[in-house]
Amino acid sequence: MALYSEKVMEHFRNPRNTGVIENADGVGEVGNAKCGDIMKVYLKIEDDMIVDAKFETFGCGSAIASSSMATELIKGKPVSEALALTNQAVVEALDGLPAHKIHCSVLAEEAIKKALQDYYEKQDTTHSSGQ
Ligand code: FES
Numbered sequence: 001m002a003l004y005s006e007k008v009m010e011h012f013r014n015p016r017n018t019g020v021i022e023n024a025d026g027v028g029e030v031g032n033a034k035c036g037d038i039m040k041v042y043l044k045i046e047d048d049m050i051v052d053a054k055f056e057t058f059g060c061g062s063a064i065a066s067s068s069m070a071t072e073l074i075k076g077k078p079v080s081e082a083l084a085l086t087n088q089a090v091v092e093a094l095d096g097l098p099a100h101k102i103h104c105s106v107l108a109e110e111a112i113k114k115a116l117q118d119y120y121e122k123q124d125t126t127h128s129s130g131q
Contacts, residue, residue, distance in 0.1 A: 004061070005095035011065035016072050019054045025122065028114025030107055037063050037104070041071070041111040043082075045119055050074045050082050055111070062097055062104035069093050070108035083116055085109060 004012075021042035029040040037059025044052035053071040057064050070090045074082040087105040091097050097105060 003098055005097075007069075007093075007095045008062065008065045008097065011068040011094065012061040015064050015068035017054045017068060017075070018056065020056065021052055021054050024054075024115075026115040026117075026119030028111045028116070028118055030110040030114055032059075032103060032107055035060065035103075037107065039063060039067055039107045039111045041067070041108075041115045043112075043115045043119060045079060048079050050077055050079065053112075059107070060101070060104060062101040063107055065094055066090050066097075066105040066108040067111070070105075070112060074112060079116060079119075082112055085112060 021044050024042035025045040026043040027040065029038065031038040037057070039057045039059060040055060042054045043050055053075050055067040055071055057067045070085065073089065073093060074085055087102070087109040090105040090108050091102065094105075
């Protein structure tokens with residue numbers, strides 16, 4: 001059996017949503033100390049909807065495929081759904097990852113959560129500075 005599913009290979013070779021969003025509403029950067037891989041997610045949010053999501057991943061093929069799939073899964077969805085995205089959902093959407101590569105999908109979940117946290121923090125600052 002192949003180590004990686006067709007979907008993983010496809011998203012690795014042809015990743016969706018790579019790049020940067022200028023003036024993003026939320027940015028989240030996470031890393032894995034063991035492998036040294038880094039993932040940065042940018043979100044554009046309007047009316048509580050993720051209208052755009054992009055990523056830069058300096059990491060392994062599974063991390064690239066995970067960020068590609070994770071951004072696809074949250075684009076066009078409400079913030080509440082993006083917050084609920086689990087690495088397990090990313091793995092399932094990719095038709096599985098080898099056990100030693102599960103942590104790559106965890107990075108995607110964490111990067112999105114961190115970007116959403118950044119979004120909420122920015123909202124708070126905007127609100128309090130406007131008062
Ligand atoms: Fe660390 Fe893939 S090996 S993110």
